Amino acid sequence: MYLAGIDIGTTSICLIVTNAEDGRVVRMVSAKNDADMPSKQSWERTQQADRVVQLVQSLIEECRDDWEEVRAIGISCQMHGVLYVSKEGRAVSPLVTWQDGRGELLLESGRSYATALSELTGFDLHTGYGLVTHFYLTKEGNLPIGAVKLCTIGDYVAMQLCDEKTPRIDSSNAASIGLFTLPNRQFDKDKLIAAGMDAEFLPELVDPNTVAGDTADGKKVLWAIGDNQASFLGAVPSFQGTLLVNIGTGSQVSVYSPAYIESPHLETRPFMDGGYLLVGASLSGGKSYELLEQFFREVCRTFGLLDDRSFYETMNRLAEESLIESVPTLKVGTQFYGTREHPHRTGSIEGISPNNFNPQQLIVGFLHGILDELDGFTKCLPAELLEPLTTLAVSGNGIRKNRAMQQMARIKWRLPLMFPRVKEEAAFGASVHAAVGSGLYSNYAEALQKMQGSDSDDR
Template sequence: MFTIGLDIGTTNICVAMTEMETRRLVKTVTLKNDSFVVGEKPFQKMQDPEKIFGIVKKALSELMNTNTDIGAIGVTGQMHGIVYCDKSGKHVSPLFTWQDCSGNEAFMGTTYCGYINKKTGYKTASGFGLVTHFYNTLNGITPLNSYKFCTIHDYIVMRLCALKEPLVHISDAASFGIYDLVNNRFDFNSLDRLGLDSDILPNVTEKTVFAGKTNVDFLPKGIPVTVAIGDNQASFLGSVKSPPDSVLVNMGTGSQISVMTELVTCPSSGEIRPFLENTYLFVGSSLCGGRAYQILESFFKDCRVLFGLPENDDESLFPSMDKLSEKAFELSNPLLVGCEFCGTRENPDKRGVIENIGVDNFTPAHLICGVLRGTVNELFEIFESYRPYLTSQPKRLIGSGNGIRKSAVWQKLFEERFNMKLTVSENKEEAAYGASVFANKAFNNLRMCEFEL
């Protein structure tokens, strides 16, 4: 018997099939998520839910081209964003993604985010579901026939199971913002102060449970489908075999560090997010991360044009940069590079710096190595701020994301800075694989309940 994990990402949609007994990854299908739609405002970042469902249908159909015995389906996807649904369970709006910047627009002498944070005491960011909903409500964008809102992966669960309203896992509910983790509910008093009607909020569960069973024409009917979970939590579940003593670092376009705790305490930087079974994840994100390396490549391409060399946007400079990066551990007097080129969540106006420039180290190799070290240092500093709140100190360093997978130098730099051996996650599609693991857990919980009955 097998489980399926489905990941609704911002740029790709992936499905993964795993053996239930061994949890061995058997097959994956990844399709491009080309569902972006143009909004009326340049700061709106939206996708078409119907097109997303069509891509999901295609991916699942391709994965299920054999008469495979499927025990359960798990679902995950991009957190924070919201789609409005009516009482029949049909979407009545586009997906307002986590990239939506309406919360950064001017409002009442500050921004929508700034107003919410001051009024409620919660730390929110533009792209959080309730920030987007606050902006939409005040600007007449919320559809009149809206009944509930949910994440895109919650909506896909509704469509797969023909449900009329969403059931949202706490991992996603908290990502909307203004969520009281101590009492495990939305903060209704804060929502009242903002003038928001709480009736539009979805029902929330903290349990590893099924939301329904498949009821579509492209899948066998009656396959249990879990409540969807956040992609950060799914990636942690899919990458880390020993959560209590592990720290997960991810280096992609952005970068992220996640470590498990049992304490509901939010540090000064980053966030605390619900995980599973009364545990939580400290999560710190770099807004630039691996993109810093791409920015440096663009700089070198501009230099090439400046010196009269032919311009060729299709030619990648990464192989040459990677070759020079191998000198990272033999270069003396390194450059100290702060890679906050896109700011931070706490300070969007912060910018990167290059320090310790001397006559002997102002070279391309030093700059390349400085950027790589800078991206690692940014995550390590976040990790250090979490140490006092951890219930146990991590002994294992797990790496994921294409940046870490493809660069032995990045791997070694992480090991050096964290003073731990780094193990690269076995499965490339960590979130989809993690969703299948979550489905396996829900299936085992169901069997245990049936046994007890």
């Protein structure tokens, strides 16, 4: 008996088929998410929703040899973004993604839309959050014609797979679009209305593990979950005692709590089992390392030495070699793209001396800077969550492919490293979610015991 997990990312879409009994991956396929829509506005980031559906359907077709044995489909999706649908359940707008910048545009008062909505409601909101987008469109009088509901791209895909007309939303995605209260897990409709928005556009909240419907060939489809929660579910051997460090384009640290907890500089996000994730999210990560690689390429291009090879392999090798040296490394603040709390913050390089002003130490300084920001989030964890940690689970290509960063992480957190056996953690987590939601397993602990395997230390 098989399960399918679909992860709808901003740049790629992945589908895996897993064996429900042992979690073995039977098939893994992926495609570039080419649904981006051109725009004359530098701040606009949108994707064509029906193109995303087409890409998912084409991946399902690639798996047709194994598809007959699939019992249920779980979906993970990029968080924060929204699109609008008609009463017939069809998209009447593009997907406005989490990268969209219209929330930073200014009102006549000189405040940004995101700041104004935060002040009106008391919620901490940022550009790219779905209800900031809804606030902008409402204030500008640009709500899509024929729109009756808003939803996430994951829920829209679920609707199309099972021919459902009305979107619904899981709390993990609902919290990501804003104006969502914890621990009672409800939209604050009163504050939304007071800010001048129509609450009728909100999708109905569903209980965890709710089935959206059945496909034409009889597969159960669950409403989508957020990719952060799905990645945690797909990466850890057990919820408690594990610190998850994910380094991709951005980076995050995530820790599970069975009870609602607030902690400075950390975001508390609802988890599917009724618990919570405490998340420290950085806008840096692999994106900062990419910036350094581009810098080296630009230097070589300026001096006429550039070829078409990637510099990452050489950078990683130089970092490993530098770790055995006693030369003090540069101190690099890698907040080149700002932070959630301070979007206009810039990066920095300190401690330059004749002994360390070289490419090797600059590379090591960048890697330390990426991890230092995440370690700072970890230090904000309350003692009851920090002290029981016994395992450091690492995911994302930013750290999977960088042995120097792995060594630094092991030293920084003083915990043994564990690599999830499935690299597409969010898609795998979606399949584990499908196992519970379809009734194959009674809870996530049982599902993880059967389906999740791990590899310790270096990979």
